[in-house]
Amino acid sequence: MDIRGFLFLRRESDKAMANTILVGAQWGDEGKGKIIDVLTETSDIVVRSQGGANAGHTVIVGDEKFVLHLIPSGILRPEKTCVIGNGVVIDPVSLVGEIEGLKQRKIKVGRNLLISETAHVVFPYHRELDGLRDQRKGRNKIGTTKRGIGPTYGDKAARVGLRIIDLMDPDRFAKKLKARIRDNNAVIKAWGGKPLSYQKVLADYLEAARKLKPYVTNTVVYLHESIQAGKSMLFEGAQGTFLDIDHGTYPFVTSSNTVAGGASTGSGVPPHRMDHVLGVMKAYTTRVGEGPMPTQNDEISDLLHGMGREYGATTGRARRCGWFDSVLTRHAAMVNGFDELAVTNLDGLDTCETIRVCTGYKVGRKTYEHLPNDGDALAECRPIYRDFPGWCSSTEDVKEWKKLPVKARNYLKAITELTGGRLKIVSVGPKREQTFML
Numbered sequence: 259m260d261i262r263g264f265l266f267l268r269r270e271s272d273k274a275m276a277n278t279i280l281v282g283a284q285w286g287d288e289g290k291g292k293i294i295d296v297l298t299e300t301s302d303i304v305v306r307s308q309g310g311a312n313a314g315h316t317v318i319v320g321d322e323k324f325v326l327h328l329i330p331s332g333i334l335r336p337e338k339t340c341v342i343g344n345g346v347v348i349d350p351v352s353l354v355g356e357i358e359g360l361k362q363r364k365i366k367v368g369r370n371l372l373i374s375e376t377a378h379v380v381f382p383y384h385r386e387l388d389g390l391r392d393q394r395k396g397r398n399k400i401g402t403t404k405r406g407i408g409p410t411y412g413d414k415a416a417r418v419g420l421r422i423i424d425l426m427d428p429d430r431f432a433k434k435l436k437a438r439i440r441d442n443n444a445v446i447k448a449w450g451g452k453p454l455s456y457q458k459v460l461a462d463y464l465e466a467a468r469k470l471k472p473y474v475t476n477t478v479v480y481l482h483e484s485i486q487a488g489k490s491m492l493f494e495g496a497q498g499t500f501l502d503i504d505h506g507t508y509p510f511v512t513s514s515n516t517v518a519g520g521a522s523t524g525s526g527v528p529p530h531r532m533d534h535v536l537g538v539m540k541a542y543t544t545r546v547g548e549g550p551m552p553t554q555n556d557e558i559s560d561l562l563h564g565m566g567r568e569y570g571a572t573t574g575r576a577r578r579c580g581w582f583d584s585v586l587t588r589h590a591a592m593v594n595g596f597d598e599l600a601v602t603n604l605d606g607l608d609t610c611e612t613i614r615v616c617t618g619y620k621v622g623r624k625t626y627e628h629l630p631n632d633g634d635a636l637a638e639c640r641p642i643y644r645d646f647p648g649w650c651s652s653t654e655d656v657k658e659w660k661k662l663p664v665k666a667r668n669y670l671k672a673i674t675e676l677t678g679g680r681l682k683i684v685s686v687g688p689k690r691e692q693t694f695m696l
């Protein structure tokens with residue numbers, strides 16, 4: 259069935275599954291932006307509930323490519339409402355830049371964008387400290403995106419953060435900012451960085467605040483009223499399960515809850531209002547930044563980079579690539595409760611003669627079927643592989659399941675069975691129309 263047929267049926271019959279959480283099943287960059295864009299067609303509201311401008315969701319519409327960092331991808335469909343929830347961390351200056359960039363490209367950004375009053379604000383000292391802290395770690399660095407994410411969530415947990423609602427009150431904001439700049443400049447100086455000018459930050463942020471004011475609201479109340487009005491929601495996850503602060507490969511993680519549970523805390527929509535969890539995974543594995551990755555492999559890295567694929571949308575860094583790791587995705591299915599799965603980037607494997615899938619790990623004589631919690635043990639894990647014959651033909655133009663090469667179907671069935679979810683969506687390229695449903 260093609261995507262439009264499926265979406266029509268979903269709208270007619272799926273009211274009981276109205277609110278969907280979409281989560282990355284690996285280390286981020288699973289191609290979520292594109293799947294979100296396709297599913298947005300049947301949702302009224304698209305919500306971001308965690309992370310910040312460390313994310314980069316790429317969506318290709320016609321011949322145009324959009325990379326969204328903070329604004330939900332739903333913004334590309336003018337009749338949808340997009341919400342940046344309380345769990346997100348917002349750099350107001352960069353958000354204004356993103357809004358203006360979209361407007362210049364004739365994308366409507368007005369009453370269709372709502373920003374939570376209680377989202378925390380990212381400041382230049384967060385970015386500065388993010389870079390300095392990672393640098394000081396030397397060989398143990400995380401390789402962050404340097405967008406100030408960790409320090410901002412750190413301030414939130416330490417209860418010294420400033421929120422969007424503070425930014426909306428210039429006098430209160432000026433006082434609070436002064437104290438925060440003083441404290442953070444002391445740390446920046448001690449770490450050999452360049453202290454920030456209070457006046458400059460104040461001026462830049464008040465200017466951004468003025469531009470953001472029309473969008474700022476109590477998004478929790480809005481979302482509850484929308485539920486009562488029978489509207490459907492799509493919660494777009496940023497990053498992926500193994501970057502989750504609790505369930506990921508700590509400390510090589512981001513600072514938010516990227517798993518399905520984070521959609522509730524980061525939006526104020528209670529868990530029993532969530533109807534459906536969709537896991538998105540690549541047909542292979544990638545990771546940006548440092549940290550263990552058992553299936554990392556030069557052969558597949560060279561192949562994908564040679565095709566011009568797997569460069570980060572936010573930082574442009576070359577992603578580390580490896581074979582599909584079903585130990586990871588099985589764990590992801592457990593902590594997220596995937597009802598269904600979307601597999602993206604199948605076409606990336608089109609030229610492989612043999613495709614490997616990791617089904618377990620071993621260290622010496624010890625084998626693991628589950629992800630070890632000890633990061634040092636994970637770093638030592640060697641994959642146990644099962645090999646699949648490649649289909650060695652292009653899948654880029656395939657528009658339905660039955661037209662896929664048998665070997666590609668077998669591969670997809672195997673990786674979704676090993677993960678423990680039902681395959682629902684397959685993506686064979688970056689464009690909207692290179693997606694089909696089962």
Ligand code: IMP
Nearest residue numbers: 286312313401402403407511512546547
């Ligand atoms: P941070 O989120 O900038 O603190 O970075 C922490 C780790 O998460 C680093 O390894 C980043 O490369 C990774 N990371 C953060 N956001 C993304 C993303 O959207 N996709 C992939 N990796 C990410």
